[in-house]
Amino acid sequence: MRVRFAPSPTGPLHPGGVRTALFNYLLVRKMGGQLVLRIEDTDQTRFVPGAEEFIIESLSWCGIEFDEGVHKGGPYGPYRQSERKAMYRQYAMQLVESGHAYYAFDTEKELDTMREQFKASGVASPQYNAISRVRMKNSLSLPSDEVARRLETGEPYVIRFKMPRGREVRVQDRIRGLVVVQTAQLDDKVLFKSDGMPTYHLANVVDDRLMQITHVIRGEEWLPSTPLHVLLYEAFGWLETMPEFAHLPLLLKPDGDGKLSKRDGDRLGLPFYATEWTNPETGEKMPGYREAGYFPEAYVNFLALLGWNPGDNREIFGMDELIQAFGLERVNKHGARYDFTKLQWFNQQYLRSRSVDSLMEPCSQLLIQKGWELEDSILRALIPLVMDRMVLVSDFIQEVRSFFEEPESYDETVVAKKWGGVFPAVLEDLIRCYESLHEDWSGTTAEALFKEAAARQGASPGSLLQGLRLAVTGQASGPALFDWMSLRGRSACVARLRRAASTLPTG
C-alpha cells in the first residue's frame, strides 16, 4: 500500500488536513506500506512562505511521520509539484494527441462574457463543455491552420479536457460506495494552465500514477471532481492501476452551520492550529495547541474519533492502539462538529494518567518562567495536590498562584457568607495555637488545632473551613487545604492568617 498526503502550501494546516493526514497515516501503518508527503504548489500565486515547514512540523508534533516526501526524499521524487513542472506538459500533450484534450485560447474576459450570456439566457450553470466549446476559441472550433499559427506565435493557451458526451461515470468510493455521475454535468476542465503549470486535476492523477499511489484518501470536497479524475485515468490508459478512493467527511463548526474555519478558534478564544502559526506578512501569531499546553496524544485521540469509531465503547487510544483499531470501514459518511469540550476532556484524561515524575520538568519550567522558586521535594508534593484540578499542564500556574503570592483580595461571596459569627474569634484562637505550636508543623496538626479551635467556639469545623481557606489563600476553592498549609509552612500560614484578620471586618 502506498498513500499520500498532498497539501497545498497556502497557509497553516487546517485541523481537517491534520485529520486527513492522520487517517492516511493510521491506515498505512496498519496495512504496511509507505506514506508520502507531496506538496501541491501548482498555484504560484497562492504560495505562502513557511507553510510547508509548518505542515511538516505540525504533523510531526502529532506523531505523524512520513516515509517519503519533500523533507525526506525518496525514490519517486521530487515531491514538490513545482519541481516536477517539466514533466506535466508531455502528459497534457499526450491527451491532446489522443483526442482527449485540446488547446483553448479564450481570454479571461471572453470566458466571463460566455458565462454572462449563458446566465442571461437562463442557463442554470454556464459551463465550458461540449455545447459551448464550439463557440469558443479552441483547437476544436478553429481551423487547424489558425490553431497552428496561434501556437507558433506564442499566443497563451490552456489545455482543456474534452469531456465526453452522454456517458455515465461510476466511482467506487471506499466510504460512500458507488457514486454515479453523468458527464453532461461535467465541464471541460483546464488541465494545463497558461503559465506552464498543471492544474490539480492533471497533477494529482499523473503524480499518483508515477508515485504508484494505491489509495487516495482525501476530504469530501474532492468527491465532485473524482469522476473527472477517473476519466483522466481512462484517457491515459491507466485504469488498471487506478488507486482506490476514500472521501472523508468534513469537520464542521463547533456551533452554528458550516464547515470549520479558523475564525471559530478566534471566536471561542481557543487555539485552532496544531502548532503556533506566524503570518509571514503581518507577523500576527495564531495560537496552537502545542503552545497552549495540550498533549499531542490528546489532540490526536480527539481528532481520530471525529468521523471514525472503533465499534466498541473505547475512547482512549494511543497512536499504536489507533493503528491497530483503524479501518476505512468504520469511517462515517457525515460531517462531524469540531467540539472543543471533548478535547478538554481528552487532555484531562491524559494529564491524569501522567506520573508526578513526568510532570516535574514541565511544571518546574512554568515556575521558572514565572520567577517562582521551589525545592524539588515541595514541588513533588504539590503536583499531586493540584493535578486533579488541571486540564492543561499550564493550568498549574493558576492552581499554585496562591502558594507563591499572598492574597491581594478576598473572594467576596465567601467573605459575605463565611466571614462572620464566631469565625473571627476562631481565627484569633487559631493564630495563637499555631504560633505557640511545639510539635512539628504538619497537615495533621494544623487540622487538629483547627478542629479544637472550632470546638471551643461551639462551631462545626466544616462550616468554618472555607473561611480558613479564604483567609490563607483569598480564594473560594483549591486543593486539600491542610496539605497545602503543611507545604506552605507554619510561619507563612500564620502571617497570612494575621493579615486576613486585620484586613477583613471583625464582625
Next chain:
RNA sequence: GGCCCGUUCGUCUAGGGGUUAGGACAUCAGAUUUUCAUUCUGGUAACAGGGGUUCGAUUCCCCUACGGGCUACCA
C-alpha cells in the same frame, strides 16, 4: 440555481426489520470528601417529516425538508 454527499440525545457516536434505541462529552441531581474540585451513583435527552414495502420499520425504497460540498487558468 445545477450536480454530488449526508441526516440517531445539545455534541461525538453504537446499533439495525421485532431493542427498555447503548456508550462517551456536556448538563442536572444525590452520595462521599468536615469546603471547592476529584470520585461514585442516578436523571433529563435522539432515530428530520411524509409516503410506500412488510405481520412489523428507526433500520429497506421513494419524495420533501434541512445540512454540507462542488460549480475558477484554487487546491
